[in-house]
Amino acid sequence: MLSRAQARLRPRSSRAILRQNHDRLYHDESFGFRKPRPFSVPDYTPEQLANRSVNAPLQRYVDSLRMHGHRAASIDPLDLLQREEVAALNPDRYGLDKTATYCIDGIIWTGSKEPEWWPLDKITRHLRETYVGRIAYEYMHSPSKTERLWFSHLLESTKEGEAGGSTMSEEDSKRRIWELLARSEVLDQFLQLKFPNLKRYGLEGGESMIPALDALFSAASFAGIEHVILAMPHRGRLNLLLDLLRFSPTALFHKVKGGSEIPEELDVSGDVVSHLFTSNSIAYPGANNPIKVTLLPNPSHLEAVNPVAMGKTRAKQFSLLESSDADCTLGDKVMCVQLHGDASFTGQGVVMESLGLSNLPHYTSGGSVHIVVNIGYTTPASSARSSLYCSDIGKMIHAPVLHVNGDHPEDVQRAIRVAFKYRNHFRKDVIIDLLVYRRWGHNELDEPGFTQPQMYSKIRARKSIPSLYEEKLLEQKVVTTDEIFKFRKEYKDVLEGHLAKTDDYLPKAEMLQDRWSSMVWPASKEADHAPDTGVDVEVLRGVGKASVHVPADFDLHPRLQRHIKSRVQSLDSGSGIGWGTAEALAFGSLMKEGYSVRISGQDVGRGTFSHRHAMLVDQTTEGIFVPLNEASDSEGKLELANSSLSEMAVLGFEYGFSWESPNFLPIWEAQFGDFFNGSQVIIDTFISSAETKWLKQSGITVLLPHGLDGAGPEHSSMRIERFLQLTDDDFSGATKNVNMHIVNPTTAGQYFHLLRRQMKRNYRKPLIVAAPKSLLRAAVASSTLKDLAPGTKFEPILDDLSGPRNVKTVVLCSGKIYYDLRREREARELDRDVALIRVEELSPFPFEELWSTLKEYVNRSSQEPQFVWVQEEARNQGPWTHVRERMNNVLREIQVGSPIQYWGRRVSAVPAVGVGRKYKDEQREVVEGAFAGARR
The missing domain is CATH 3.40.50.11610 (Multifunctional 2-oxoglutarate metabolism enzyme, C-terminal domain)
Structure with a gap:
C-alpha cells in the first residue's frame, strides 16, 4: 500500500508535454499511477468553430496580437529597448474591413455567454490594451491548447480579467503599495547615510520587487497555501527582510557594524550581511491562515540556491501530506518562489538544470513562481545573452512569461496575480520578467558610468519609483503631502531607534526548531558520536527477505532470479552479506524505525553497476514494484528517484530535501565518483560550510564510486583529496565535530553501519562515501549478520x-x-x-x-x-x-x-x-x- 504522502505527491506535469492538445498526466514511476486530468477550460463549441472558420482573417489578426504583442509593449522603464515596428500587429495585413462589424464568438473571450459583434477599431483597442500595454504576455509558445485557452480567457475577458488575491479596497491596496515602496526607499537612504561604505546591494530602481512579492504572498495565502520557500540572490535582500519579513532592524544594524548574527559561544564563522535569512509568518486580512515565508540562506554563487529551494519545497510537502488528513495534493500547501537576476538567469547553467527538474517525477514540487528582477548588469545585454529576453531559457519547459514595467507597481501586482493563478491551476513553473533598473552599479561603491554612460545619464535624471508613485497617488488624492512626509519620517525614526540599540544587542541562535527540536548541536556534550547501530539478526533476516519478495503474478527479469536466490541464501546462512544486501538491510531497518529514505541519481533503482535492484520492473507491463515499500510493518518509505543527467541541480535538490527534517535520509549517488565535479558549487557553498555559516545541519549522504581499475583518467577517482581539503578536521584530534564525514569503507558491514549512523546519531552531518565499484560483488568484502548485530557499529x-x-x-x-x-x-x-x-x-x-x-x-x-x-x-x-x-x-x-x-x-x-x-x-x-x- 502507498503512504498518504506517496498517494498524493504526484506531479501534475506530463511526459507527453510536447504533444499538442494532449491532456497532461499525473505520472510518477515509483508509484505506478496514471490518471488523466480533465480540461479546465471548455473547448470550442461547433458554432464557435464555424465562426472561426468564417472569420479566419480576424482569427489570424487576433492570434498575431497574442503572439507578437510583447514585441511592441511598453515594458522598459528606461525606454532603452529597441522596439521594432511589428508588422504582424497591423490589421491592414489581414484584409479586414475597417467599416464592418465582426462576430467575435470563439475568437475573443469577453466573458459573455452570447455572441457579440464588434467593429474592428474596438477589437484592436481591446486587444492592444490587453497585449501591448505595460504587461507583455508570452504564452502562445505553449504546446498545450488548454493553457493557451486558459490565458486568452483570463486576459481578454472583461469579467475575468482581474485576478484576485485580496479583500482590500482599491484605495487601501494603493496605500499598501505606497507604504512598501516608501519603506524600501527610506531604508536604502538610511543605510547609505549611516554606512556609506557598505555593499548592501540595495533596491533603488527595483523597489517594485517588494509589492510584487507582497501580492504573491497575499494571493497564495488566500488560495490556502501555508508555506512559501523563497530563494533569492543578494539584490534587495535587506529590503525584503525588513520591509516584508519583519527581520529585526537591530539585528541587521548589529551585523552591519561588524557584529555577529550568531552567538559567539558557538564559535562559527557566520556569513556576510547580504546573505542573511529568516522565517516568518505574514497575516493578510481576510485570509484564513497566515502564510509562513522561509527565506533560505544562500551563497554568492548566483542561482545555486534554486535547486536547494525546490528540494526543500518537495520535502516539506511530503511531510505535510504524510501528516495531514485533509484532501490535498501536490502544491496545495507549499509553494516555491525563486528570484533571479537577469544576467545570472541567462548565464548560469544551474538554471537550466533546475528548470529541467521542474516537471519530472520525484522532483516536481507543484510549480515554482520565478521573478526575474531585471535590473541590467554592468555588461550590456548585447554581450550578456544571445536571446531576445533573459527569460527565454524558460521556454525550454514551455513556461509562460509575463514581462512587466517596474515603473508601474499596480501593473506589477496584476502580473503577479495572473502568474500565481496559472501556477496554482496548472502546478507548473511561470516566469515574471520584472523590468526595473539599478540606480547604482553592481554595488553602491561601483561606478557604472564607466561602461554604460547613456543608461546612467537617464537614470540619474529621473525620479525614483516610490516618488513617481507618490505623485500619482497625490493626483488621485489617495494620500497627502503631509502623510507622505510623516510616514517617511516615522519610519526613519524607527530605524534610528534600532540603530541606537545595537551596542546592547545579543544575537540568538535560531536553530534546531520545529522538526529539528529532537536534535542537538554537534559540539555539545549531549552529542552521541558513535551510537550502537546494530540490529537484531532475525529482524535483519525479515527485512532482507522482504527486500526481494515479489508477487506471484509479477513478471521478473530472468536474470534477477539469481539475485534473489543469492540474497536469500546469504541471509539464511548468515554469511556472504554483500554490498547491495547490506544497503537493503540498512534501508529496511531504518524504515521500520520510522525513517524515510530517498536515493536519487541516474539509474539508482537498479544501481549503476546493477547491484541494487531496489526497484523492479514487470517485464510485461513495465509496472514498478518497490519490495521494501510493501513491508507492512514499515512506517517509513523508500523513494527511488531516477534523475535526469544533472549533477549540480540534483545534488542541490537532495541537499534542500535534507534541510526539511532529520527523519529523512537523502542520498545522492553519482554514476562515477568524478561526476561530482559538475556539482562542486553545491559541495563548496552548502554541504561543506552551511553548518558553520548558517547553523544548518544536514544528513545528506553522497555516494561517489571510487577506485583505480584501468578505466582511464575519468571514472577512476572521486578526488577524495578535494573533499579532505574542504574539512575543518584539525591536526590534533581535539574535536570530532568536523563539518562533514569522509569515509572509504571496505566491507559491506561498514557501509551498513554508516547508513544507520546517519540517522541514529542525535545530530546530522553530511557524509561523503568513497563508494566501491569492484568490491560490490567481491566475496572478500562481504560481511556476516553477526557484523550487523546489536553491539556492533562502524569502526574507523x-x-x-x-x-x-x-x-x-x-x-x-x-x-x-x-x-x-x-x-x-x-x-x-x-x-x-x-x-x-x-x-x-x-x-x-x-x-x-x-x-x-x-x-x-x-x-x-x-x-x-x-x-x-x-x-x-x-x-x-x-x-x-x-x-x-x-x-x-x-x-x-x-x-x-x-x-x-x-x-x-x-x-x-x-x-x-x-x-x-x-x-x-x-x-x-x-x-x-x-x-x-x-x-x-
Missing part, C-alpha cells in the same frame, strides 16, 4: 591481525588497495612480518583509535617498526596529503622516531593513465613495492 580503523605481533612493517592504507596488499602479503608469506591497517574514516581523522592500535605494535615489537602509507592514487592525490601530518603527530605521541613513509604512484596531472598495459604495470609496482622496502 580496521586492523586485520587478531592481535599485535612482533612485526617489522606496519602498512596503513584506505580503500580497496587493502585487498591487493593482502593478497601480495599472503603470496610472499609475510603475515608475521607485515601488518595491514585500514583507515576507514578519514575525516574526522581517528586519532584515538589509531593511537591505541599503533601503540600496541610499538610495545610488542623488539625494534621500532617501519610505518608506511600505501595508496593507489597519485602522490598529489588521494588521502596522503591529509593523513601525513596527522599520522606523524600520532607517531610522535607514541614516541616513534621516524616519520611515516609514502609508497604509491608519483605525482600526476590525471587520476589514472588511459593505457591499459601501463596501468597494470603501475598497479603491480605499487602493490609489490609496498613489501620491497623501496620508498618514494
Whole structure:
C-alpha cells in the first residue's frame, strides 16, 4: 500500500508535454499511477468553430496580437529597448474591413455567454490594451491548447480579467503599495547615510520587487497555501527582510557594524550581511491562515540556491501530506518562489538544470513562481545573452512569461496575480520578467558610468519609483503631502531607534526548531558520536527477505532470479552479506524505525553497476514494484528517484530535501565518483560550510564510486583529496565535530553501519562515501549478520591481525588497495612480518583509535617498526596529503622516531593513465613495492 504522502505527491506535469492538445498526466514511476486530468477550460463549441472558420482573417489578426504583442509593449522603464515596428500587429495585413462589424464568438473571450459583434477599431483597442500595454504576455509558445485557452480567457475577458488575491479596497491596496515602496526607499537612504561604505546591494530602481512579492504572498495565502520557500540572490535582500519579513532592524544594524548574527559561544564563522535569512509568518486580512515565508540562506554563487529551494519545497510537502488528513495534493500547501537576476538567469547553467527538474517525477514540487528582477548588469545585454529576453531559457519547459514595467507597481501586482493563478491551476513553473533598473552599479561603491554612460545619464535624471508613485497617488488624492512626509519620517525614526540599540544587542541562535527540536548541536556534550547501530539478526533476516519478495503474478527479469536466490541464501546462512544486501538491510531497518529514505541519481533503482535492484520492473507491463515499500510493518518509505543527467541541480535538490527534517535520509549517488565535479558549487557553498555559516545541519549522504581499475583518467577517482581539503578536521584530534564525514569503507558491514549512523546519531552531518565499484560483488568484502548485530557499529580503523605481533612493517592504507596488499602479503608469506591497517574514516581523522592500535605494535615489537602509507592514487592525490601530518603527530605521541613513509604512484596531472598495459604495470609496482622496502 502507498503512504498518504506517496498517494498524493504526484506531479501534475506530463511526459507527453510536447504533444499538442494532449491532456497532461499525473505520472510518477515509483508509484505506478496514471490518471488523466480533465480540461479546465471548455473547448470550442461547433458554432464557435464555424465562426472561426468564417472569420479566419480576424482569427489570424487576433492570434498575431497574442503572439507578437510583447514585441511592441511598453515594458522598459528606461525606454532603452529597441522596439521594432511589428508588422504582424497591423490589421491592414489581414484584409479586414475597417467599416464592418465582426462576430467575435470563439475568437475573443469577453466573458459573455452570447455572441457579440464588434467593429474592428474596438477589437484592436481591446486587444492592444490587453497585449501591448505595460504587461507583455508570452504564452502562445505553449504546446498545450488548454493553457493557451486558459490565458486568452483570463486576459481578454472583461469579467475575468482581474485576478484576485485580496479583500482590500482599491484605495487601501494603493496605500499598501505606497507604504512598501516608501519603506524600501527610506531604508536604502538610511543605510547609505549611516554606512556609506557598505555593499548592501540595495533596491533603488527595483523597489517594485517588494509589492510584487507582497501580492504573491497575499494571493497564495488566500488560495490556502501555508508555506512559501523563497530563494533569492543578494539584490534587495535587506529590503525584503525588513520591509516584508519583519527581520529585526537591530539585528541587521548589529551585523552591519561588524557584529555577529550568531552567538559567539558557538564559535562559527557566520556569513556576510547580504546573505542573511529568516522565517516568518505574514497575516493578510481576510485570509484564513497566515502564510509562513522561509527565506533560505544562500551563497554568492548566483542561482545555486534554486535547486536547494525546490528540494526543500518537495520535502516539506511530503511531510505535510504524510501528516495531514485533509484532501490535498501536490502544491496545495507549499509553494516555491525563486528570484533571479537577469544576467545570472541567462548565464548560469544551474538554471537550466533546475528548470529541467521542474516537471519530472520525484522532483516536481507543484510549480515554482520565478521573478526575474531585471535590473541590467554592468555588461550590456548585447554581450550578456544571445536571446531576445533573459527569460527565454524558460521556454525550454514551455513556461509562460509575463514581462512587466517596474515603473508601474499596480501593473506589477496584476502580473503577479495572473502568474500565481496559472501556477496554482496548472502546478507548473511561470516566469515574471520584472523590468526595473539599478540606480547604482553592481554595488553602491561601483561606478557604472564607466561602461554604460547613456543608461546612467537617464537614470540619474529621473525620479525614483516610490516618488513617481507618490505623485500619482497625490493626483488621485489617495494620500497627502503631509502623510507622505510623516510616514517617511516615522519610519526613519524607527530605524534610528534600532540603530541606537545595537551596542546592547545579543544575537540568538535560531536553530534546531520545529522538526529539528529532537536534535542537538554537534559540539555539545549531549552529542552521541558513535551510537550502537546494530540490529537484531532475525529482524535483519525479515527485512532482507522482504527486500526481494515479489508477487506471484509479477513478471521478473530472468536474470534477477539469481539475485534473489543469492540474497536469500546469504541471509539464511548468515554469511556472504554483500554490498547491495547490506544497503537493503540498512534501508529496511531504518524504515521500520520510522525513517524515510530517498536515493536519487541516474539509474539508482537498479544501481549503476546493477547491484541494487531496489526497484523492479514487470517485464510485461513495465509496472514498478518497490519490495521494501510493501513491508507492512514499515512506517517509513523508500523513494527511488531516477534523475535526469544533472549533477549540480540534483545534488542541490537532495541537499534542500535534507534541510526539511532529520527523519529523512537523502542520498545522492553519482554514476562515477568524478561526476561530482559538475556539482562542486553545491559541495563548496552548502554541504561543506552551511553548518558553520548558517547553523544548518544536514544528513545528506553522497555516494561517489571510487577506485583505480584501468578505466582511464575519468571514472577512476572521486578526488577524495578535494573533499579532505574542504574539512575543518584539525591536526590534533581535539574535536570530532568536523563539518562533514569522509569515509572509504571496505566491507559491506561498514557501509551498513554508516547508513544507520546517519540517522541514529542525535545530530546530522553530511557524509561523503568513497563508494566501491569492484568490491560490490567481491566475496572478500562481504560481511556476516553477526557484523550487523546489536553491539556492533562502524569502526574507523580496521586492523586485520587478531592481535599485535612482533612485526617489522606496519602498512596503513584506505580503500580497496587493502585487498591487493593482502593478497601480495599472503603470496610472499609475510603475515608475521607485515601488518595491514585500514583507515576507514578519514575525516574526522581517528586519532584515538589509531593511537591505541599503533601503540600496541610499538610495545610488542623488539625494534621500532617501519610505518608506511600505501595508496593507489597519485602522490598529489588521494588521502596522503591529509593523513601525513596527522599520522606523524600520532607517531610522535607514541614516541616513534621516524616519520611515516609514502609508497604509491608519483605525482600526476590525471587520476589514472588511459593505457591499459601501463596501468597494470603501475598497479603491480605499487602493490609489490609496498613489501620491497623501496620508498618514494
